[in-house]
Amino acid sequence: MIFGVLRMPWIEVKWYKGRDKATKAKTMELLTKAMCEAVGCKPEAVSVVFYDIEKSDWGNAGKPYG
Numbered sequence: 001m002i003f004g005v006l007r008m009p010w011i012e013v014k015w016y017k018g019r020d021k022a023t024k025a026k027t028m029e030l031l032t033k034a035m036c037e038a039v040g041c042k043p044e045a046v047s048v049v050f051y052d053i054e055k056s057d058w059g060n061a062g063k064p065y066g
Helices: 023-041
Strands: 012-018 048-053
Touching: 012 023, 023 048
Parallel strands: 012 048
Antiparallel strands: none
């Protein structure tokens, strides 16, 4: 709960570090809109958090990307 209000759904975005604020803002807007359409909630109920990860800290099939 945040300030006495249950915040659900919670969207986590994990991506490579380096995206600018405008890109994050647009992504938040579109994800929130899609979630509201999908589950019928109000935008105030949706939280979005970004995890900016160094490319060298991410890998696939046992090998690092960076």
